[in-house]
Amino acid sequence: MMLAGLAQAQQPPTPPPEAGMPPPGANKDVTTLGEVRALKPDEDVPLDLYGYQNPVQIEPNSFNRAWREPPSLEQVGMSGGYVMMGIYYVIGKTAQGLHTLTRAPDPIQSATARPPPELDEAQQRRALLLCAQDGCGAPPGG
Template sequence: MALAGAAQAQQAAPVEEPAPAVDAAPPAEGVRTLEEVRALKPEDDQPLDLYRFRNPVKVESNRFSRSWSEPPTPEQVSLSGGYLMMGINYGLQAAARGLHKLSGGRDQIQSAVARPPPELSEEQRRRALRFCAQQEGCVAPPGD
């Protein structure tokens, strides 16, 4: 009986009509292109761990994010040589910052300072006006 029901179901299945053919010609306004696609780097490069806790709350950075650093995990401590080596390294970094501050040296990363636009002397302006008068279609810069 089950075989007869399956056979009837196969025979009674409606035949789907093929979809209408799409025009092969491009549209009148030109060739359409896809929008820009960007590949984003994954947030963490660690392998997927299904049993790891993932905090559903994403906190945006604020003014305290610069000075706050998470304490190292035991794995990070062991990879960096243990607590004794980490303490020595933190002490050396603090001494280097203090020495840098005492010596008054420039920071390694400095903000860019734009130079002022060039100012022409009175003689240079007169020369530029004479040169511009010799040229055809030259527009002289406005004088101060």
């Protein structure tokens, strides 16, 4: 055994393989993958590796408008508890009912523009004369 160890010690060391060249005993038919890039997910939510991922993606439908996700325990605690949330819900529904009964205008209304002022014939003639004297750039009456 000592002779085998001495014989191996006397052999010249093999040079390290170059970066592009496969080692001498490697199979030439092996294909290698190209560059792999990890992309950042679109959401800023931390990835839950143990969470269930539903493979079925359902299109939005008419039930999506009516469905409200129940609050988490943290949200319940921050809102004052279930009793306070119930009180706020009843107050909101009462205000909604009063608004419907009184037929009052909504708190936020869309803006409506008034029509531009109309000039009568005397005002149009006066504007033409002033424009002719001062040389205004815009055509009058249009």
